[in-house]
Amino acid sequence: MKILIIEDEKELSDSIATYLASQSYSCDTAIDFNEAMRKTESLDYDCILLDITLPGGNGLKILESLKENNKNDGVLILSAKNSLDDKISGLNMGADDYLAKPFDLSELSARIAAIIRRKNFDGLNIIKFHNIEVDTQSQSVNVNGIPVTLTRKEFDLLLYFISNKKRVISKDAIARHLWGDEMGGNYDFIYTHIKNLRKKLSDAGDADYIKSIYGIGYKFSD
Amino acid sequence: MKILIIEDEKELSDSIATYLASQSYSCDTAIDFNEAMRKTESLDYDCILLDITLPGGNGLKILESLKENNKNDGVLILSAKNSLDDKISGLNMGADDYLAKPFDLSELSARIAAIIRRKNFDGLNIIKFHNIEVDTQSQSVNVNGIPVTLTRKEFDLLLYFISNKKRVISKDAIARHLWGDEMGGNYDFIYTHIKNLRKKLSDAGDADYIKSIYGIGYKFSD
DNA sequence: ACACAACTTCAAAATCTCTACAAATTCACC
DNA sequence: GGTGAATTTGTAGAGATTTTGAAGTTGTGT
Secondary structure, eight states: OEEEEEOSOHHHHHHHHHHHHHTTOEEEEEOSHHHHHHHHHHOOOSEEEEESSOTTSOHHHHHHHHHHTTOOOEEEEEESOOOHHHHHHHHHTTOSEEEESSOOHHHHHHHHHHHHHHHHHTTOOEEEETTEEEETTTTEEEETTEEEOOOHHHHHHHHHHHHTTTSEEEHHHHHHHHHOSOOOSOOHHHHHHHHHHHHHHHHTTOOOOEEEETTTEEEEOO | OEEEEEOSOHHHHHHHHHHHHHTTOEEEEEOSHHHHHHHHHHOOOSEEEEESSOTTSOHHHHHHHHHHTTOOOEEEEEESOOOHHHHHHHHHTTOSEEEESSOOHHHHHHHHHHHHHHHHHTTOOEEEETTEEEETTTTEEEETTEEEOOOHHHHHHHHHHHHTTTSEEEHHHHHHHHHOSOOOSOOHHHHHHHHHHHHHHHHTTOOOOEEEETTTEEEEOO
């Protein structure tokens, strides 16, 4: 799960990132308006932590732009202002939740989990594709009723494929989704994880739904 | 056994918590709608005491959300209103029992015990998994007919595993179930208790049903 | 206050996963 | 078909997680 922390107080931002990393989220950070716009435009996040008061522009603009572009990243607003006004305008603009500073990291994490749950699965935890069932809560996968144990990266990969099924996904998008945006143009680990995932799925009697698109990436479909 | 007390009168909430703690339940509290939603979403309780009239939202909404998410926490409704209406709508929505304020703490405790008994064991006190028999009343365990004495944490752990058999359980879920939600990201005690539990079970001639899921948690199955 | 049991903390060893690199294969284009 | 680039596959070492044994702390009953 990828999270973007938009927050200008570097210390706070770092401590959030460290904590969320320990909860096995991968985090990017943005410290001003421009960096935030750049990252939200080019990448998809499962959840964005958005500080309203930001150098270079109002944080609500970022929210607005997300909605205009039909992105459906979850948004959790962080703000020192505990004013009802901010809360209301944020939620009206489509933010998913609001948290006033200062807050507990454990509370933050609980709310992020709630947002991601709601956003992705409409209250359900099981996503299916043909004979593959992915339970996002228990992080378990069944194929033809047979339980298949995947490693974390394999699970993330399969989940990403399934939630983008029938669409072509670039290796770059996969890389950024699973590892964040700081990585050279080396896709060796994608190749390896895909190989392992393919093997585990086919061992469970599955057709190979992971189609390679030469020069571009992959597509998950039948 | 974990109990959540959703009640905005802090004094009442505290006295319930103190009393139940003396009966060796572990209690969390929530004083308004949002806190209650957060805790019921992220944690599993054996029984939830639910005050209907709550700042921030109607308590019945919480009940509704529990049912939608297929949680099976037991629910005991507390309300000052002794009106038939409230009682009926609560029970219709799947609450397990109803208690009008003011009430005796001893009566409350008796009803909680009844709910937990019903919920977990359908009137029976013995849960089985293959050659393991867990008697929840006497807190005793038999493996292949041989009595095995477990400590309380070990017993809780085994009970949690058995009642969630064949599902992957995150270390986090285990931690929250056995210790509540205030704990850092340290799982050393889980490791130790699992080690001890495994040893006692295998000493009694059991296969190791406790499977480790690397990076996630455990699964109790064959 | 004492003894005993239960629980937690700590650190090492064992195990598993991820990444990096290299060889073999496949693909698109000529 | 030949060629170079891209992908697949195999393997080993680095890194992270879990297991384990043991020591330290807390709690309970007498």
